[in-house]
Amino acid sequence: MQQDLIARARTWLAEDPDPETREELAGLIDAGDLVALEDRFSSTLQFGTAGLRGEIGAGPMRMNRSVVIRAAAGLAAYLKAQGRTGGLVVIGYDARYKSADFARDTAAVMTGAGLRAAVLPRPLPTPVLAYAIRHLGAVAGVEVTASHNPPRDNGYKVYLGDGSQIVPPADAEIAAGIAAVGPLDGVPRPESGWEILGDEVLAAYLARTDAVLSPGSPRTARTVYTAMHGVGTSVLTAAFARAGFPEPVLVAEQADPDPAFPTIAFPNPEEPGAMDLAFATARRAAPDLVIANDPDADRCAVAVPDPSAAAGWRMLRGDEVGALLAAHLVSRGVKGVLAESIVSSSLLARIAAKAGLGYEETLTGFKWIARVEGLRYGYEEALGYCVDPEGVRDKDGITAALLVAELASVLKQKGRTLLDLLDDLAVEHGLHATDQLSVRVEDLSVIADAMRRLRENPPAALAGLPVTSAEDLSRGTELLPPTDGLRYHLTGARVIVRPSGTEPKLKCYLEVVLPVASAAALPEARTQAAALLTAIKHDLSAAAGI
Numbered sequence: 342m343q344q345d346l347i348a349r350a351r352t353w354l355a356e357d358p359d360p361e362t363r364e365e366l367a368g369l370i371d372a373g374d375l376v377a378l379e380d381r382f383s384s385t386l387q388f389g390t391a392g393l394r395g396e397i398g399a400g401p402m403r404m405n406r407s408v409v410i411r412a413a414a415g416l417a418a419y420l421k422a423q424g425r426t427g428g429l430v431v432i433g434y435d436a437r438y439k440s441a442d443f444a445r446d447t448a449a450v451m452t453g454a455g456l457r458a459a460v461l462p463r464p465l466p467t468p469v470l471a472y473a474i475r476h477l478g479a480v481a482g483v484e485v486t487a488s489h490n491p492p493r494d495n496g497y498k499v500y501l502g503d504g505s506q507i508v509p510p511a512d513a514e515i516a517a518g519i520a521a522v523g524p525l526d527g528v529p530r531p532e533s534g535w536e537i538l539g540d541e542v543l544a545a546y547l548a549r550t551d552a553v554l555s556p557g558s559p560r561t562a563r564t565v566y567t568a569m570h571g572v573g574t575s576v577l578t579a580a581f582a583r584a585g586f587p588e589p590v591l592v593a594e595q596a597d598p599d600p601a602f603p604t605i606a607f608p609n610p611e612e613p614g615a616m617d618l619a620f621a622t623a624r625r626a627a628p629d630l631v632i633a634n635d636p637d638a639d640r641c642a643v644a645v646p647d648p649s650a651a652a653g654w655r656m657l658r659g660d661e662v663g664a665l666l667a668a669h670l671v672s673r674g675v676k677g678v679l680a681e682s683i684v685s686s687s688l689l690a691r692i693a694a695k696a697g698l699g700y701e702e703t704l705t706g707f708k709w710i711a712r713v714e715g716l717r718y719g720y721e722e723a724l725g726y727c728v729d730p731e732g733v734r735d736k737d738g739i740t741a742a743l744l745v746a747e748l749a750s751v752l753k754q755k756g757r758t759l760l761d762l763l764d765d766l767a768v769e770h771g772l773h774a775t776d777q778l779s780v781r782v783e784d785l786s787v788i789a790d791a792m793r794r795l796r797e798n799p800p801a802a803l804a805g806l807p808v809t810s811a812e813d814l815s816r817g818t819e820l821l822p823p824t825d826g827l828r829y830h831l832t833g834a835r836v837i838v839r840p841s842g843t844e845p846k847l848k849c850y851l852e853v854v855l856p857v858a859s860a861a862a863l864p865e866a867r868t869q870a871a872a873l874l875t876a877i878k879h880d881l882s883a884a885a886g887i
Contacts, residue, residue, distance in 0.1 A: 343375060350378050350400070356525040357399065359406040359442070366399035388412060388516040390508055390708055391842045394487055394496035397438055404439070404487075404495040406446055407525060412497055413447040413483070414528045415519030417454035419511070420481055422518075426455050428480030428502075431538075433461040433470030435486040435637045436572050436598030437495050440464065443485040446530070453529030456480075459536040464572045464598060465543065466638035467498070468737035472546045473538075475504040475734070489569075489609035489635040490844060492602045504734040506708035509822070543576070549732045550580045553740045554747050555673055560585045562749035563628040566742075567592035567619045569608045570599040571636025577739050586746050590626040592619050602636070609635055610642030610656070610724060620644070620652040629749050630759075634738040640724040641738035643745050645759050657759070660686035660775045662745065663720035664766055665759055666728065669748040670718050671696045677717025680710050683814075683821070683828070684837050684850040685722045688766065688773040695770070704824050706842065707735045722775065722850065764860055771856050772863065774870035778849035778878045780887050788840045788847045791885040795827055795838060800884045804876030806831040814839075834873065836881060847887060851877050 350370050357363045369377050381400025386393050386408060393412055395404045420428060430451045434444040444460055451458040459477065461470060467484050474482040482500035490496070499507050499515065507515065522528065554560075564581075566589035568574040574596050581589055594604050595618060602608045605615050610633040623631050623644070631644035631654060643662050647655035657665075667679055667689055678699035681689045693700035698717075703709035710719035711727060711734035719727040725736030728744050752758055767773070782788060799811045812818065814826035826839035837850045853870045857863055 346375060346378055346382060349382050353382070353400060353407065357405070357407050358410070358525070362399035362405045362407075369399075388415070388512065388519055389842075390506065390512045390706065392496060392498040392507075394490065394494060394843055396493050397495050404497075406439070406442060409443045409446050409497060410450055410525055410528055410530070411519050411522045413450035414454070414522045415515050415517075416481065416483070416499060417451055417456055418518035418521065419515045420456060421454065422514075425480040427457065429457045429459060429477060431459045431461070431470065431473045431477055431479045431482045433467065433473070433482070433484045434464055435467070435484075436464040436600055437487055437492075437636070438600045439495055440485045443495065443497065444483075447483050447485070448535040449530040449532070450528060452534040453531050457535070459538050461542065462538050462540060466572055466576050466634075466739060468639055468733045468735060468739055469543060469546050469576065471500060471504055471733045471735040471737070472549065473542045474500055474502065476542060476545055484637070486637040488637050488843065489607070489640065491607055492600060496843075500735075505711040506706070506735065508708050508712070546732075547576070547579055547583060549729065550740050550743060551583060552732065553729050553744050554584055558747050559750040559754045560747070561587070561753055562630055562746045563587045563626075564589040564746060565592065565619060565623045565626050565628045565631045566590070567595045567616075567622075567631075567633045568598075568638070569605065569610065569615070569633060569636050570595050570597070570602045571608065571634060571638060572598055573634035573638030573738065576638065577634065577742060580739050580743055581746070584743055586743075586750075589632070590622060590628060592622045594618050610640070616642070616644060616654075616656060617652070620654045623654055624652075629753060630746065632742045632745065634742070635724070638738045639736045641726060641741040641745065642724050643759070647760070658775055659720070659722040659724045660688065660773070661763055662724070663722065663726065664688045664692065664773075665748060665762060666720065666726055666741070666744055667692045667718060668762060668766060669744065669751070670728075671698070675717050678713055678715040680713040680716055680719040682706065682710060682721040683826075684839070684848075685720065686773045686775050686852055687835065687854065688770055689720070691770040692766070702820070704821055705839065711735055722777075764863055767863055767866070768857050768860055771854050772866045772870055774853045774855070774867065774874060776851045776874040776878070778851065778881060780847045782845050782847065785845060787887070788845075791847055791887050792825065792827070792838070792840070794886050795884060798884070799827075800829070800880065803829070803831060803834070803836065803880045803884075804873050806834050806873070806877075834877065836877065838881070838885070847885070849878075849881055849885075851881075853877075
């Protein structure tokens, strides 16, 4: 067994094209570090509907050039089998470690396979890549990004020619293509032959961002903005300037791309402490809004002044921003379907029904939301918003930020705020209070054990509320394909439990809905809802053994 492990590592080492990971792996072999080698060679990173994502390092269980070359070769084989030989594959990348290398390797593999490849000119937001696919008539797109994962990670996201991320069965067919790749020296990788795009695609994307705003709408909202050390600053500030908004005040420490993410442990606006520098900047600048993108700028976080909050500012939940944007679009008289993932607040369904608009619920991820027929607006609670589906069939933190700023400007003109509009929605549709129980693990078996416990012994009640129905979503439903998840409907509440598709986390999504007679009743309703959510968390943790 030990000799087999060393032999596999030596075989990998012999064909690794990257001096850095070769040095890492050679050191582990020379040191006889079997624990580290087993960790890297116990299996392979699995290619799925989220593509690939993992820690950078040597071996098949890490993100590295060897793994990326195989992924690109598998994607190329899939495209050729689909009759796309000669088609264009457009490639984007963020500013993480190795992203530019992975993008170049992908371009070389595509070119060697007889496809055409075009690479975006520099690290740019993921929505620019999603836009470029349709704009350029590409047959596929690849974005090298790990989004909001820790600094040591990178990833590989695949889109097809409709501009949406892959869904089954394409993921399994691409995975089969990857598995069929032989030795790397058999994968042609020419030194040139692909195109490096200029700024024309970015200019076209920026011109398209104007489409999300109403002509002549007020543009007075003042913002503090953080890119979280990612790639959003130049594109967002250009979009705000085009639209005529005041220039955002930048969080200087986080404005420029930096793959080390030196000021934050997890570059995700939802993580505790991630917004501290933004709030400190806001206390000095006194803006109307704080807006944050995650490092690849496909997510958008919003914070508002709140004297009762410790920092003087309060982050809005993704569900709150999702409802606010829906209400804003409805007030503008949009037509079409409003859609969200199953883990997002049911408030969107009530807004759509009241407006006489279509509504659909999908599995988690914009790969599903973006495919809803007739989609006009889609969101999910993890800070993702698709406000211009004809331009970008994915979440887009740049256009979402523009639309939030427009809404804040409209309300400001009336002497009102986003919090006032949230109160209006609660009185009109009931208070929809959401929360999340999220458990990050080192050992993935902890997640599997928790799901098994809940399947074998589903709770009969949570927080004293009877469970009226329990669904195992792995069996699929009449409207949803199978997914690893559990859904509980309670009297006045809902709970969904699922493993994260992109991080080693178990995620539990909670919602409590309470009727509200008037604005005066809101404080008591919020207190009651918060108590119920806390009790549900406690009981669910006990039931899952986490």
